Amino acid sequence: MNDPAYLSEVCSDQALLKREAKWRKKAFEEISVNKSDVPRYEDQGYKISQELVRKTRLRKEWPSDKQLENKVWLLFHKLGYPEMSHGDAFLVRIERKAQEPFYEPFSVLAKDDETVVVAQCRSFEEPTRISMTNEILSFSELKGPAASSINHYYENEGAKLKIIWIIVTHNVLWTKLDKQLAEQKNIHIVTEKELRYYLQVAEHLGAAARYQFLAEFLKNQKIPALSNIKIPAIKGKLGGHQYYSFVSTPRQLLKISFVNHRSLNDPEGAPAYQRLINKTRLSQISKFIQNGGFFPTNLLVNFTSKCRFEQITRNPSCDNAYGYLYLPSQYCSA
Numbered sequence: 001m002n003d004p005a006y007l008s009e010v011c012s013d014q015a016l017l018k019r020e021a022k023w024r025k026k027a028f029e030e031i032s033v034n035k036s037d038v039p040r041y042e043d044q045g046y047k048i049s050q051e052l053v054r055k056t057r058l059r060k061e062w063p064s065d066k067q068l069e070n071k072v073w074l075l076f077h078k079l080g081y082p083e084m085s086h087g088d089a090f091l092v093r094i095e096r097k098a099q100e101p102f103y104e105p106f107s108v109l110a111k112d113d114e115t116v117v118v119a120q121c122r123s124f125e126e127p128t129r130i131s132m133t134n135e136i137l138s139f140s141e142l143k144g145p146a147a148s149s150i151n152h153y154y155e156n157e158g159a160k161l162k163i164i165w166i167i168v169t170h171n172v173l174w175t176k177l178d179k180q181l182a183e184q185k186n187i188h189i190v191t192e193k194e195l196r197y198y199l200q201v202a203e204h205l206g207a208a209a210r211y212q213f214l215a216e217f218l219k220n221q222k223i224p225a226l227s228n229i230k231i232p233a234i235k236g237k238l239g240g241h242q243y244y245s246f247v248s249t250p251r252q253l254l255k256i257s258f259v260n261h262r263s264l265n266d267p268e269g270a271p272a273y274q275r276l277i278n279k280t281r282l283s284q285i286s287k288f289i290q291n292g293g294f295f296p297t298n299l300l301v302n303f304t305s306k307c308r309f310e311q312i313t314r315n316p317s318c319d320n321a322y323g324y325l326y327l328p329s330q331y332c333s334a
Contacts (some may be wrong), residue, residue: 003193006149010109011086020086021077024070038295059153062163064123068170069078069107072119075199076110082205085109106163107168114151115214116163116223119190123170124226131179132167139149140166140185164217166190171241188217215332217259226329232324235309236318244307257301259330301334 011017023030031056033041038048044170062070065201075086091103107121120139121131147163154161168190182189190198204211233246289295308326315322328334 006153007109008103009086009089010089010111010153011081012083014082016086017077017084024074026209027067028061029058030059030067032057064125065121065171068121068123071199072108072121072168073196075195075202076108076117078199078202078206079110079210079213079262081110081112081210083111092142092146093149095148096141096145098288104146106146111154111161112210114162114223115165115218116161118146118150118163119168121170122167122172124172127171127173127177129173132169132172132174133181135167136182136185136187139187143185143187162218162221164188164214164330166217168195170195210255211254211331212258214255219332220330223329223331226252226255226327226332229327230324230328231312231327233309233323235311235321235323235325243306244309246325248327252327253299253301253334256331256334258326258334303328304333305330 008279011020012315020093028049030049031041032052035054035056038056041058044060048056049059073084085106085108090107091105091107092109093101094104095101102200106118108117108119110117120135122135124130136152143163143165145233150163151160165186166188170192172191174189174191179189197243198213205212229252231246231248231252233244234245235242236282237243285295305328307328309321309323310326311321311323313322314320
């Protein structure tokens with residue numbers, strides 16, 4: 001059983017996460033209060049949206065930091081992460097030698113069977129050139145004890161998790177030195193441009209886009225669950241290039257696959273996906289399969305590194321070999 005002493009407010013109940021996504025999509029925070037309390041809330045910036053019989057419904061636009069946090073949370077929800085931080089108070093236990101343990105707030109956590117994403121959000125109302133050095137160093141100092149608590153919390157669930165650390169910003173004009181520092185500390189930067197890109201891809205591909213996201217940050221890193229996966233294959237040559245013809249399942253290919261795109265800094269990146277992958281067509285295929293249909297299809301896959309092939313026999317008349325192909329077990333390898 002997960003020990004709540006290490007992480008607070010983490011949820012895997014899909015019904016609860018769905019309800020949370022509903023309120024996080026709204027541009028306003030909405031509350032219902034007693035009519036006698038309305039003036040007090042109006043002093044805090046709330047406005048009346050609806051008069052009810054016994055209560056008054058009020059609303060207030062989310063502050064910019066919360067708007068950004070909501071967008072980041074919704075991204076990971078769209079990416080199909082089965083377990084996420086829940087509510088407004090996600091805390092991680094921080095333990096250091098010769099110090100009293102304390103709880104540190106983080107913006108968003110998202111987890112699947114092999115990875116955890118931990119994000120901190122920083123937003124400004126207007127484009128602002130500011131040093132992020134302190135934020136980077138503070139986040140970096142928290143990584144070790146936070147990772148320890150995360151691994152303690154999930155220690156009964158098998159393999160050690162890969163943790164991705166992200167600072168997400170809106171209207172922050174990053175300096176070159178801060179970008180270099182973040183890279184040195186293995187902290188990834190996601191600006192509003194990249195966030196918009198990921199949201200568009202998630203809208204387009206749904207949960208399948210999670211592996212595109214992971215490929216960005218875990219490129220060439222091992223996937224333990226895919227070690228030594230072998231499939232029957234034919235090895236041959238075409239146009240001077242070696243090729244393999246094989247049959248595989250989407251489950252095996254999805255984690256290692258990566259649809260090539262332009263640089264994330266290129267605003268045309270997301271439309272490139274729309275030319276490669278048609279959302280309407282994907283929805284039609286999904287519905288067809290769910291209704292009992294069978295949809296085999298051919299794919300051209302380019303492996304980025306040499307694959308191991310275990311030969312069983314060879315056909316000398318056409319120079320083909322038959323055997324087992326070991327799929328690469330790294331993110332972003334196909």
